[in-house]
Amino acid sequence: MAEPPAIISVQGVSKRFGGITAVDRVSLDIRQNEFFALLGPSGCGKTTLLRMLAGFETPDEGGVLIDGQDMTDVPPNRRPVNMVFQSYAVFPHMSVFDNVAYGLRVANTPSGEIGERVHEALAMVRLSEQAERKPDQLSGGQRQRVALARALVKRPKVLLLDEPLSALDAKLREAMQLELVRLQHTVGITFIIVTHDQHEALSMANRIAVMEAGQVRQVDGPAQLYEFPGSRFVADFIGKMNLFPARVVDRKGTELMVEVEGLGRLTLPGQAPHLGGPCGVEVPVGQDVGIAVRPEKVHIHSDGVPDGRIALRGRVSEVAYFGDASHVYLRLDSGQVISANIRNETRTSDPSVRAGEVLWCSWDPKDTLILDR
Amino acid sequence: MTVDTKDVPTGLRWRRAPRRAPLGPLDYTRRWWMRLLVAVTFLLLYAPILTLVAFSFNDSRRNIVWRGFTLKYYEKAWNNDSLIDAFTNSLSIAVINTAVATVLGVLAAIFLWRFRFPGKAAYEGFMVLPIVIPEICMGVAMMAFFARVGWPTDLPWPFNLTSITIAHIAFSFPFVAVIVRARLVGFNRELEDAAKDLGASDWRALKDIVLPYLKPGIVAGALIAFTLSLDDFVITFFTAGPDTITLPVKIFSMVRFSVTPEVNAASTVLIVITVIATALAMRFQAPVRKLDSNEG
Numbered sequence: 001m002a003e004p005p006a007i008i009s010v011q012g013v014s015k016r017f018g019g020i021t022a023v024d025r026v027s028l029d030i031r032q033n034e035f036f037a038l039l040g041p042s043g044c045g046k047t048t049l050l051r052m053l054a055g056f057e058t059p060d061e062g063g064v065l066i067d068g069q070d071m072t073d074v075p076p077n078r079r080p081v082n083m084v085f086q087s088y089a090v091f092p093h094m095s096v097f098d099n100v101a102y103g104l105r106v107a108n109t110p111s112g113e114i115g116e117r118v119h120e121a122l123a124m125v126r127l128s129e130q131a132e133r134k135p136d137q138l139s140g141g142q143r144q145r146v147a148l149a150r151a152l153v154k155r156p157k158v159l160l161l162d163e164p165l166s167a168l169d170a171k172l173r174e175a176m177q178l179e180l181v182r183l184q185h186t187v188g189i190t191f192i193i194v195t196h197d198q199h200e201a202l203s204m205a206n207r208i209a210v211m212e213a214g215q216v217r218q219v220d221g222p223a224q225l226y227e228f229p230g231s232r233f234v235a236d237f238i239g240k241m242n243l244f245p246a247r248v249v250d251r252k253g254t255e256l257m258v259e260v261e262g263l264g265r266l267t268l269p270g271q272a273p274h275l276g277g278p279c280g281v282e283v284p285v286g287q288d289v290g291i292a293v294r295p296e297k298v299h300i301h302s303d304g305v306p307d308g309r310i311a312l313r314g315r316v317s318e319v320a321y322f323g324d325a326s327h328v329y330l331r332l333d334s335g336q337v338i339s340a341n342i343r344n345e346t347r348t349s350d351p352s353v354r355a356g357e358v359l360w361c362s363w364d365p366k367d368t369l370i371l372d373r
Numbered sequence: 374m375t376v377d378t379k380d381v382p383t384g385l386r387w388r389r390a391p392r393r394a395p396l397g398p399l400d401y402t403r404r405w406w407m408r409l410l411v412a413v414t415f416l417l418l419y420a421p422i423l424t425l426v427a428f429s430f431n432d433s434r435r436n437i438v439w440r441g442f443t444l445k446y447y448e449k450a451w452n453n454d455s456l457i458d459a460f461t462n463s464l465s466i467a468v469i470n471t472a473v474a475t476v477l478g479v480l481a482a483i484f485l486w487r488f489r490f491p492g493k494a495a496y497e498g499f500m501v502l503p504i505v506i507p508e509i510c511m512g513v514a515m516m517a518f519f520a521r522v523g524w525p526t527d528l529p530w531p532f533n534l535t536s537i538t539i540a541h542i543a544f545s546f547p548f549v550a551v552i553v554r555a556r557l558v559g560f561n562r563e564l565e566d567a568a569k570d571l572g573a574s575d576w577r578a579l580k581d582i583v584l585p586y587l588k589p590g591i592v593a594g595a596l597i598a599f600t601l602s603l604d605d606f607v608i609t610f611f612t613a614g615p616d617t618i619t620l621p622v623k624i625f626s627m628v629r630f631s632v633t634p635e636v637n638a639a640s641t642v643l644i645v646i647t648v649i650a651t652a653l654a655m656r657f658q659a660p661v662r663k664l665d666s667n668e669g
Contacts, residue, residue, distance in 0.1 A: 005412045028407065054570060056569075056570075078572075083566075085567055089563035091567070103572050104572030106571060150567075
């Protein structure tokens with residue numbers, strides 16, 4: 001299957017505010033009909049990048065192509081993209097209908113068509129009943145749907161969403177995540193969402209760009225990003241990770257021997273794709289690396305670790321209960337702490353897993369990641 | 374201190390009721406000395422005004438003894454041509470001043486909010502200077518200015534009012550600017566961005582989104598400019614010529630002969646107009662209540 005063409009092409013874009021580089025030589029291709037997420041901690045430049053796509057900021061270097069056309073100097077009101085703002089920015093003095101109709105009125109759309117398209121857009125976000133309400137009579141979730149309808153009624157080529165769910169409570173946020181995905185399937189245009197919430201990005205996006213300090217660290221699908229992070233930053237930022245400093249001491253065929261601080265010598269399958277990071281497949285002997293394993297890949301045993309797994313013994317220092325799962329922190333003799341997530345599959349979970357007990361933890365060597373130090 | 378209301382006869386209970394809860398540290402309105410202070414303050418503030426209004430209806434040539442109700446001094450004031458002329462002048466000046474000062478004030482506020490430029494802080498400081506400079510200084514300065522530039526004083530009505538109008542605009546537009554600016558502080562700039570994102574030009578976004586948001590501030594500022602202009606005495610006194618008497622100046626000259634109920638009647642009319650304008654201004658300005666003190 002051929003790759004769909006890029007609807008947005010960001011080419012070596014930089015933006016500085018005073019002495020601070022908010023966006024640093026970012027290049028990205030965002031494909032047609034993709035749900036794309038810009039993910040990163042606050043201050044990583046993701047919102048600035050989005051505002052450059054919308055036209056509210058002009059890049060100091062590089063350019064932005066939208067649907068093949070250079071948009072670098074085109075003002076926001078002439079770009080074929082629309083934005084949902086973090087505060088929703090619903091016009092407070094206009095009814096829901098007038099809010100949604102605004103973009104069409106500005107474009108001098110015939111009034112018959114305006115009515116039709118506004119009602120269609122409101123139906124799409126399930127707000128037909130509230131058309132005559134004023135924004136202060138709406139809940140936060142409804143206001144956000146007004147903002148969505150207002151942007152979508154313009155039939156943009158790309159919809160930009162700036163932290164659209166951050167102001168909603170947890171339940172509503174989950175519902176809106178599904179709603180946004182459904183909406184994207186319905187309208188069939190590219191959505192670009194900015195978020196600092198990894199769960200949001202992982203659950204909604206087809207592809208995610210992880211940003212740090214103005215730069216894109218990795219662009220990949222959610223599962224690829226989670227299971228095969230390309231760097232220590234990405235591994236640590238997305239999900240939880242047990243990270244240990246280590247050194248490659250020997251190589252035997254495809255197997256790699258690493259000396260891990262506090263864990264001793266481990267033998268890892270040295271073949272891609274189990275290796276991540278800039279080291280790639282060819283990790284030279286003597287190289288300092290980071291060894292990582294996700295907590296849910298670590299199993300807890302009171303005795304009898306199956307063959308072929310990396311096994312370590314330690315004392316449970318803490319158990320954090322989360323309802324569906326518990327996070328177990330195991331302190332090894334060397335002082336290192338490994339966390340393991342266990343699912344509470346029955347109502348009476350294993351009584352031996354509690355603080356002070358000595359237990360075994362193990363994981364499959366294939367689940368080990370080799371990262372930069 | 375608790376009072377068991379069960380034993381109190383029904384007829385007495387309502388009197389005891391307010392005492393049930395002990396005085397909290399912030400219950401100032403329930404302390405007798407605080408109530409007394411408030412009462413005395415209001416008495417001192419409003420007794421003279423109420424006296425003035427009451428005696429405008431007094432059937433006596435002097436403002437000393439109450440001799441019965443009459444409206445004849447209102448009639449007399451109405452038939453006093455020079456008083457009506459002064460009133461017409463005052464209203465004309467106030468209306469023109471309001472229009473110009475409001476436009477200038479709104480533009481200044483938006484300009485200061487929207488743009489960054491060198492010397493912005495200084496500009497902002499100088500702009501509010503007319504609010505803090507003593508009025509007498511403004512008056513003398515205005516008089517000196519108009520004399521220095523040789524402003525013509527013998528123009529036909531209404532052009533002979535230009536010097537007073539200019540002086541009024543100069544001291545009232547900063548009030549408009551300050552009020553509108555205060556409202557702009559709470560403006561969510563994403564609203565303006567959203568309008569542009571939806572295809573509006575800069576001007577269109579200003580007209581459709583920013584100005585409607587500012588409307589309460591603009592109306593409040595305009596009404597305050599109107600009130601300030603209508604009852605200004607000091608600055609007007611220095612910039613008025615012999616043919617350009619405004620109502621406050623006219624009342625002042627009448628008082629110099631004797632305080633007749635006619636003066637009271639004219640003053641009462643001025644008070645009523647001012648109070649109505651101020652009340653409207655405060656109502657429109659409700660969200661930025663803290664600025665009401667600027668109105669003085």
